[in-house]
Amino acid sequence: MPKPLILVSNDDGITSKGIRVLIEAMCQIGEVIVVAPDSPQSGMGHAITIGNTLRLIETDIFNDLGVIAYKCSGTPADCVKLAKHYVLKDRVPDLVVSGVNHGSNLAISVLYSGTMSAAIEGAIEGFPSIGYSLADFSLKADFSHAIDHIVHIAKEVLEKGLAKNVALNVNIPPKQNQKIRGIKVCRQAKAHWQEEFDQRKDPYGRPYFWLAGNFVNNDKGEDTDVWAVDHNYVSVVPCQYDMTAYHSIAQINDDWDFMTNV
Amino acid sequence: MPKPLILVSNDDGITSKGIRVLIEAMCQIGEVIVVAPDSPQSGMGHAITIGNTLRLIETDIFNDLGVIAYKCSGTPADCVKLAKHYVLKDRVPDLVVSGVNHGSNLAISVLYSGTMSAAIEGAIEGFPSIGYSLADFSLKADFSHAIDHIVHIAKEVLEKGLAKNVALNVNIPPKQNQKIRGIKVCRQAKAHWQEEFDQRKDPYGRPYFWLAGNFVNNDKGEDTDVWAVDHNYVSVVPCQYDMTAYHSIAQINDDWDFMTNV
Numbered sequence: 308m309p310k311p312l313i314l315v316s317n318d319d320g321i322t323s324k325g326i327r328v329l330i331e332a333m334c335q336i337g338e339v340i341v342v343a344p345d346s347p348q349s350g351m352g353h354a355i356t357i358g359n360t361l362r363l364i365e366t367d368i369f370n371d372l373g374v375i376a377y378k379c380s381g382t383p384a385d386c387v388k389l390a391k392h393y394v395l396k397d398r399v400p401d402l403v404v405s406g407v408n409h410g411s412n413l414a415i416s417v418l419y420s421g422t423m424s425a426a427i428e429g430a431i432e433g434f435p436s437i438g439y440s441l442a443d444f445s446l447k448a449d450f451s452h453a454i455d456h457i458v459h460i461a462k463e464v465l466e467k468g469l470a471k472n473v474a475l476n477v478n479i480p481p482k483q484n485q486k487i488r489g490i491k492v493c494r495q496a497k498a499h500w501q502e503e504f505d506q507r508k509d510p511y512g513r514p515y516f517w518l519a520g521n522f523v524n525n526d527k528g529e530d531t532d533v534w535a536v537d538h539n540y541v542s543v544v545p546c547q548y549d550m551t552a553y554h555s556i557a558q559i560n561d562d563w564d565f566m567t568n569v
Numbered sequence: 570m571p572k573p574l575i576l577v578s579n580d581d582g583i584t585s586k587g588i589r590v591l592i593e594a595m596c597q598i599g600e601v602i603v604v605a606p607d608s609p610q611s612g613m614g615h616a617i618t619i620g621n622t623l624r625l626i627e628t629d630i631f632n633d634l635g636v637i638a639y640k641c642s643g644t645p646a647d648c649v650k651l652a653k654h655y656v657l658k659d660r661v662p663d664l665v666v667s668g669v670n671h672g673s674n675l676a677i678s679v680l681y682s683g684t685m686s687a688a689i690e691g692a693i694e695g696f697p698s699i700g701y702s703l704a705d706f707s708l709k710a711d712f713s714h715a716i717d718h719i720v721h722i723a724k725e726v727l728e729k730g731l732a733k734n735v736a737l738n739v740n741i742p743p744k745q746n747q748k749i750r751g752i753k754v755c756r757q758a759k760a761h762w763q764e765e766f767d768q769r770k771d772p773y774g775r776p777y778f779w780l781a782g783n784f785v786n787n788d789k790g791e792d793t794d795v796w797a798v799d800h801n802y803v804s805v806v807p808c809q810y811d812m813t814a815y816h817s818i819a820q821i822n823d824d825w826d827f828m829t830n831v
Contacts, residue, residue, distance in 0.1 A: 352615030352646070353680045361766075361778040384614070384681075389778065392766050415693065417812050418615045419646075431677065431761060467824045473814045492821045494813040499693060504623075504654050516623040518650065545817035550679050551756040552735045555807035559754045562729045 311337035311401035316386045318348040318421025321378045325407035328450040332457045341376035342390035351421040356381040383425035403429030406439035411478050413532045414498035430474035435464050442536050443481040453479040456541050476544040480536050491540045496531035498524035573599035573663035578648045580610040580683025583640045587669035590712040594719045603638035604652035613683040618643045645687035665691030668701035673740050675794045676760035692736035697726050704798050705743040715741040718803050738806040742798050753802045758793035760786035
């Protein structure tokens with residue numbers, strides 16, 4: 308049986324530690340091809356490049372692993388699209404994985420996350436897809452405790468498949484003294500970022516801002532991704548991309564005045 | 570009674586025709602404050618600026634309308650965050666509107682849309698929010714047939730409110746000989762973009778790509794946004810931002826091997 312074909316991308320850029328960890332893990336189970344951003348793309352959400360051109364250049368950065376890799380000037384979603392249409396052409400990946408992100412992508416962060424946009428783009432294209440994040444923002448984060456879980460989840464997806472149009476958002480607790488307690492399939496917590504803007508002056512006296520803030524979780528549920536990672540479990544949230552608030556449709560139809568003589 | 574306070578943003582940039590149309594429309598019903606990108610941000614999805622600084626500069630571009638406006642170097646989501654925390658400070662907007670986008674944001678385009686990211690960011694912040702798009706990509710698009718509908722929908726939202734965490738995605742058909750037939754509350758169509766990459770050579774002989782493609786709708790439902798706009802109705806899709814695929818949770822729990830001795 309041929310080895311499964313695994314496409315790897317990320318949002319921290321092709322030179323980040325996290326993508327090398329993920330590539331090494333995926334090499335245990337399949338043939339790996341990498342198309343990843345040539346620079347950090349954190350917070351890019353599901354951005355795509357439509358008003359500008361894209362570059363895609365083959366790189367030997369993962370030659371030591373025997374892996375073909377391309378760096379792309381675009382966003383994580385661009386990388387998956389270019390991989391499908393230009394790099395893979397007629398080959399169909401058995402799995403698309405993104406990450407490992409340096410930092411968690413819990414709760415509403417899935418909206419802002421470039422890591423998850425690559426995975427969701429994979430799901431849109433019809434491929435089983437997983438975004439992996441480690442809840443440690445350090446550039447030199449220790450991923451060693453995560454690797455077996457990353458491989459295990461990828462194998463489960465390859466073997467059992469995923470529902471159509473679903474991508475997994477996997478978050479792994481930071482390395483701690485205690486071993487990871489297991490895997491929990493969760494819902495996205497109803498938590499949010501409480502922003503602050505740090506206003507500064509540039510050397511010419513003009514103001515500029517840094518977006519900063521704290522993650523606030525008022526969701527006390529024990530079935531959420533935030534709860535799982537806080538309690539040293541790997542969280543797995545299946546994500547879909549139909550944004551329709553179905554519960555609202557009837558309410559609006561009931562409430563609104565639809566007079567059409569406007 | 571004081572006039573409602575309405576925050577206006579967009580993704581085509583503060584000098585686009587569409588945002589002036591929206592500001593003029595909102596001036597009919599409230600006090601308007603504008604915080605919008607200083608350059609086009611189409612396709613930015615829910616991107617935010619976290620690895621870089623932000624500029625926010627007051628501009629007199631809408632002085633003729635008596636409207637205070639700021640241009641921002643960031644994304645649409647950044648604009649709404651900066652508006653809340655820095656421009657409005659203790660004032661709470663009664664409504665956040667974004668657009669009018671030059672071009673439709675139907676079906677899955679809501680994921681890629683900067684217009685909708687401003688509206689969804691408004692909903693995240695707890696404000697009733699609407700993204701407006703005109704299904705005409707021309708920079709000089711005729712918005713005249715849209716204005717009464719834009720005002721009508723904003724008034725309904727101001728009067729009736731919206732469910733918590735819901736933003737409206739409103740798409741208006743292009744100007745046609747026939748008058749718009751009315752408003753339909755819809756679900757997001759299961760349609761997608763079929764991409765192609767147009768590969769070219771730069772003057773130095775190096776390859777680059779343009780993302781291009783066609784919108785493909787295999788969803789035959791008559792309750793979708795695509796159907797509505799195709800049949801000359803204004804489509805209104807209530808959107809939420811919990812991406813959890815709830816139907817998948819039980820399935821994964823049933824199917825997977827959760828052995829934890831990895």
